[in-house]
Amino acid sequence: MIESFLYSVIISGTPLLFATLGEIITEKSGHLNLGVEGLMLLGAVGGFGIGFATSNPILAIFGGAFVGTLGALVYAFLTVSLRANQVVSGLALTIFGTGISSYVGTIFVGKKMPEVIIDFFKPFEIPLLSKIPFIGNILFNQDLFIYLSYIIAISLGVYLYNTRFGLNLIAVGENPSAADSTGINVTLYKYVHIAIGGALCGLGGAYLSIVEVPQWQDNITAGRGWIAIALVIFASWNPYKALYAAYIFGGLNIIGFRMQNLNFSQNLLDMLPYVVTIMVLVGSSIKKSKNNAPPKGLSIPYFREER
Amino acid sequence: MNQEVFVKMKNISKSFGTVKANNSVNFEVNKGEVHALLGENGAGKSTLMNMLSGFYKPDSGSIFIRGKEVKFSSPKDAINEKIGMIHQHYKLVDVQTAKENIILGQKGSLFVNSKKLSKNIYAVAKEYGLPINPDKKIYDMSIGEKQSVEILKVLYEGNDILIMDEPTAVLTPQETKKLFEIIRNMASKGCAIIIITHKLNEVMEVSDRVTILRKGQTITTVITKETSPELLTNLMVGKSVNLSIKRPEVEKSDEILKVENLFAKNQNGVKVLNDISFSLYGGEILGIAGVANSGQKEICEAIAGLYPIESGNIFYENDDIVGNTPGEIINKGISMSFIPEDRLGMGLVASMDMIDNYLLKEFHNQKSIFLDRNPILKTCNKMIDDLQIVTPGVNHPVKQLSGGNIQKVLIGREINTNPKILITAYAVRGLDIGSCHTIYDLINEQKEKGVAIMFIGEDLDILLQLCDSILVLSEGTVMGIVDARTTDKETIGHLMAGGLNIKEAY
Amino acid sequence: MFQMIKRAEISKKESALIRFSAIVLAFIFSGLFILLLGHNPVNVYISMFDGAFGSLYRLKETIIITIPLVITSIGIMIAFKMKFWNIGGEGQILMGAFGATVFALNMPELPKVALLSLMLISGFISGGLWALIPAIFKVKFGTNETIITLMLNYIAIKWITHLQYGPMRDPNALGFPKIANFSNNAILPSLFGVHIGWIFAVIIVIAISIFMKKSKWGYKISVIGESVDTARYAGININRVMLFSMFLSGGICGIAGMIEASAVNQTLNYSISAGYGFTAIITTWLSGLMPSIIIPVSLLFGGLVKGGNFIQTAFLIPKAAAQILQSMILFFAIGSEFFVKYKLKYKKRNNNSDNVKESV
Known part of the structure; x- marks a missing residue:
């Protein structure tokens, strides 16, 4: 019972994990992208569309990431090059993503993913690891897409904390002028990482439409993008911590469904992820410290020759 | 002496919008030389140096480095020519360690070899006599330590053209001395050092040559030994000026403000005001001296009712105003103006x-x-x-x-x-000499009217000339209140550094 | 290569021209998109316009959509002026509608004027209290308001859904999950063929314009929005102003909810806010936070929504096309701000400034 619940928690947490990682890497470059919901929807419709058209699972994944990247580049152009207000640009991106996905999505209403792709993302036991008692089955008897999320989370952690690029990225997000003075190409760093962030959000959406659901629904993300933005704070901008943050909320997402027969209003239980998000946000703003603070340059446009 | 010309800037012009910051400026620096770039605020010194360090692009003109013409379009290009700039407001990433700051933007293997890096940093630091702890986070550092990191950042990459923008602005006189030793040391090792400053005594003390800028134009370059502070002032301002600041003698009237045993903590629970006591009289200018962030801002804000106080009293004409709202305090006649670094923020x-x-x-x-x-x-x-x-x-x-x-x-x-009490913090920040004097005159006028004035300043020379007495802060503690007419810079410097406590001297 | 130059000043005419071209460009760009999907953009636009303004009946329908947009935009504008990113308009509308519904269903026999006044006050207070939640967190703990206001939207939706399926379900609706219809006394009357919500909207616009420009509180709100530090130094009680303004902001959105419940739906359901809370963010921003401009911009967007519904039936083009068009307008408008602030100069590499040519 518990094991099967936790097994589903990983699945339900995966879209959140991708999106949270995406937003972490975006915010680390100093950009608060409130368009996560829109990017996820773009990824969802991109992944589904390409999967549906080609029946190729790999192309479907790339499709989701690619469309997410395109959306993020629009945001990057507005906020990096044109120095637009990040809050409003992000909101615009969400409206855009929602619009596009439901426009294009009308073609797919009621359609299912091709069997080839559903088969490709069947759970798959990793030898040895899946034999670990209890957690082995939960973590290592999942689908390939989920394994991809593990790999990405860990690589992002290593990238951010142990490589030169990561170090430079942190500097760009904290103090772009300082980074600039050491010869770091601030604009390039911002563009690249906003784009990577968009790709990851796209993957989050694509996971929903290709694997988790796997048929087309309008507004398939149902607010997960916004929760991901809150999870970034919960995870204090740390890709490793994003793992458990995402799974906790993955659990909250399905708890209402699981407790259906407990004679308690499902609609009230469905509030849980949102209520807990608020609690988490308030909690993390009460105990602030230098090590889990947002990047100092967050949402401040940078312009070298400003006078 | 036939010296190698490291930097040559020819006919450089640069405008911001309608403002001509640099107008056909010429500038030359030799190897092994300490070259002062002197000029008033707004003369275009920082603009010129920002172009040399690749931060800005000149509208026209050419730059030659070691005889070769260069075109910089970003700081990276300047770094490639071994030019490093230490900005007035340090460009450091607070959440990173000294080590991480030093290797920012540098090429090298994907992963960083931490131990080897520390060793290399120690080696460079030792060579130039700079104190350093590579693993300390910037936010835990004092101003002096931060400056060391800035200098190491530049030296570590093997740069040999160093630009320092107002490096002594935030240092105590003692720290300044140490810095000058390091600068001379670097010059003797073959670096070319450019110091941007508007302080004449420092120009005389450390530089070999001086180039004077005025209103965006080069006035001349002179050899330091062959000039005098008076001559430099005239070149800098463009007319002969009397640099001395008036200090009208006014009979001190009643005690208007009395601060008693004031304690305060900041949001992180760190003590920022530690048992502050002093009195302020009508017709008096009380200067407040101290290195940056010694509690100046907190004192101002506490009096204005903007900073939460742990304990202590503030008496305004015998009324305790602790707990009054800022609006009530303003209506009582206590006026505070605080000029932040970006001037407009508050x-x-x-x-x-x-x-x-x-x-x-x-x-x-x-x-x-x-x-x-x-x-x-x-x-x-x-x-x-x-x-x-x-x-x-x-x-x-x-x-x-x-x-x-x-x-x-x-x-x-x-x-x-x-107002009955006028609190001004950094009132002359970023102003040219003429404007500074207008402000001093305004303040003196108020003094003559019998207003009690608190003057928080950065420049000790000005505090010494303008104020009647000076309260020296160090880490939120009053180190002493001294008579501005009889004391000297060294004494105040000692107090600022937290040296001997002579609270009773006044 | 291009060089950016900060403009010292820009004439009103020039900046209006830039903003107008942005909207035109948005239409052109969206047109390309529509073309890509196999429709003729010119036809689509014409029918959208026709659907929104083509007849007196359609115009009235468009105005009915415009009313909540105007009111919600005004509410959001107050928060935005303070740089308080209230994106919880949806939730505040819903809770306002809920507050009104409580009275509508429990005191259906009250005289019309009394009942409607009670509903209006209750709607205002409910929306205001809902908006006060993020404000309290922000004031007390410095919690970021953006996500909280958004989460509160979802919570409000779930709450109304819960009521609709549970405690407030109408037993007479033959098993259909809906809340009972309002009594006649709880329904706003009409004037000139449109429910009198439009009068409310006009009054709110005028009152809030005066409030923002002339009153002490309006002044304080502007100062806080420009610089919190300055506001503190001027002795403004920032927390109090913030709490008050958010209550006002949410309350006004709540009035929009009351109007929608009373006049349009004549009952309460979870989709009553119909996306107005989000669309109002765009209209507020596009109007440059100026109350008087909010009316024409809202009318444009009301037309887009109505026109979007129309093309869905006429062309079988999903109404999401209107949403895309809205976001395009927003994208271009945000982008155009840059050209209001900066000039681009074309400059050849390695050349002197004499050869600089101006372009825009």
């Missing part, structure tokens, strides 16, 4: 016009829920005439005025409310 609203900025203090007096702007219109027009503020009109956003005029608006407003 005290004024950049995008609003003069009237609405005047309202910031005035609206407390208006009883109706609707605001009456008509009387203020007159006051503002009068202020423009009285203080000779250059502006297209009272309805013009203040951000479009020049620095000196913005500060006149700010201080003019404070004075116009006829």
Whole structure:
């Protein structure tokens, strides 16, 4: 019972994990992208569309990431090059993503993913690891897409904390002028990482439409993008911590469904992820410290020759 | 002596919007030389050096480094030519360690070899006599330590052309001495060092040659040994000026403000004010000295009712005002103007016009829920005439005025409310000598009227000339209150550094 | 290569021209998109316009959509002026509608004027209290308001859904999950063929314009929005102003909810806010936070929504096309701000400034 619940928690947490990682890497470059919901929807419709058209699972994944990247580049152009207000640009991106996905999505209403792709993302036991008692089955008897999320989370952690690029990225997000003075190409760093962030959000959406659901629904993300933005704070901008943050909320997402027969209003239980998000946000703003603070340059446009 | 020319800047021009910051400037620095770039605030020194370090692009003109013409389009290009700049406001990433800051932007293997890096940093630090702890986070560092990191950042990459923008602005006199030793040391090892400054004594002390800029143009380059502070001043200002600041003798009147055993902690629970006690009399200017962030801001804010106090009393004409709202305190006649580093952040609203900025203090007096702007219109027009503020009109956003005029608006407003106590912090930040003197005159006028004045300043020379007594802060503690007429810079420097406590000397 | 130059000043005409071209460009760009999907953009636009303004009946329908947009935009504008990013308009509308519904269903026999007044006050207070939640967190703990206001939207939706399926379900609706219809006394009357919500909207616009420009509180709100530090130094009680303004902001959105419940739906359901809370964010921003401009911009967007519904039936083009068009307008408008602030100069590499040519 518990094991099967936790097994589903990983699945339900995966879209959140991708999106949270995406937003972490975006915010680390100093950009608060409130368009996560829109990017996820773009990824969802991109992944589904390409999967549906080609029946190729790999192309479907790339499709989701690619469309997410395109959306993020629009945001990057507005906020990096044109120095637009990040809050409003992000909101615009969400409206855009929602619009596009439901426009294009009308073609797919009621359609299912091709069997080839559903088969490709069947759970798959990793030898040895899946034999670990209890957690082995939960973590290592999942689908390939989920394994991809593990790999990405860990690589992002290593990238951010142990490589030169990561170090430079942190500097760009904290103090772009300082980074600039050491010869770091601030604009390039911002563009690249906003784009990577968009790709990851796209993957989050694509996971929903290709694997988790796997048929087309309008507004398939149902607010997960916004929760991901809150999870970034919960995870204090740390890709490793994003793992458990995402799974906790993955659990909250399905708890209402699981407790259906407990004679308690499902609609009230469905509030849980949102209520807990608020609690988490308030909690993390009460105990602030230098090590889990947002990047100092967050949402401040940078312009070298400003006078 | 046939010396190698490291830097040559020819006919450099640069405009920002309609302002010509540099107009056909010429500038040359040799190997092994300490070259001072002297000029008033706004003369174009920083602009020129920002072009040499690749931060800005010149509109026209050419730059030669070691005889070769270069075109910089980003700091990276300048770094490739071994040019490093230490900005006045340190460009360091607070959450990173010294080590991480030093290798930012540098090429190398994907992963960083931490141990080897520390070893290399120690080696460079030792060579130049710089103290360093590579694993300390910047936010835990003192100003001196931060400066060491900045210098190491530049040296570690093997740069041999160093630009330092006002490096002594935030240092105590003792720290300044140490820095000059390091600078001489670097020069003797073959570096070319450019120091941007407006302090004449430092030019005389450390430089080999001086280039003077005025209003965006090169005036001349002279050999330091063959010149004098008087001559340099005249070149810098363009006319012979009397640099001395008046200190009118005014009979001290009653004690207007009395601060007793004030304690305060910041948000992180760190003590920022530690048992502060002092008195302020009418007709007196009390200077507050101390390295940056020693509690100056907190004292101002505590008196103005803006900073939470742990314990202690603040008596204004025998009333304890602790716990009063800021509005009540303003209405009592305590006026505070704090000029932050970016000038506009506090005290004024950049995008609003003069009237609405005047309202910031005035609206407390208006009883109706609707605001009456008509009387203020007159006051503002009068202020423009009285203080000779250059502006297209009272309805013009203040951000479009020049620095000196913005500060006149700010201080003019404070004075116009006829305060009993005037607190000014960094009132002359970023102003040229002429504007500085206008502000000093305004303050002295108030003193003669019997207003009690607190003057928080950065430049010890000015504090010593303008104030009657000086309160020296170190880490939120009063190290002493000294008579400005009899004390000297060294004494104050010692106190600022937290040296011997001579609280009883006054 | 291009060089950016900060403009010292820009004439009203020039900046209006830039903003107008942005909207035109948005239409052109979206047109390309529509073309890509196999429709003729010119036809689509014409029918959208026709669907929104083509007849007196359609115009009335468009105005009915415009009313909540105007009111919600005004509410959001107050928060935005303070740089308080209230994106919880949806939730505040819903809770306002809920507050009104409580009275509508429990006191259906009250005289019309009394009942409607009670509903209006209750709607205002409910929306205001809902908006006060993020404000309290922000004031007390410095919690970021953006996500909280958004989460509160979802919570409000779930709450109304819960009521609709549970405690407030109408037993007479034959098992259909809906809340009972309002009594006649709880329904707003009409004037000139449109429910009198439009009068409310006009009054709110005028009152809030005066409030923002002339009153002490309006002034304080602007100062806080420009610089919190300055506001603190001027002795403004920032927390109090913030709490008050958010209550006002949410309350006004709540009035929109009351109007929608009373006049349009004549009952309460979870989709009553119909996306107005989000669309109002765009209209507020596009109107440059100026109350008087909010009316024409809202009318444009009301037309887009109505026109979007129309093309869905006429062309079988999903109404999401209107949403895309809205976001395009927003994208271009945000982008155009840059050209209001900066000029681009074309400059050849390695050349002197004499050869600089101006372009825009």
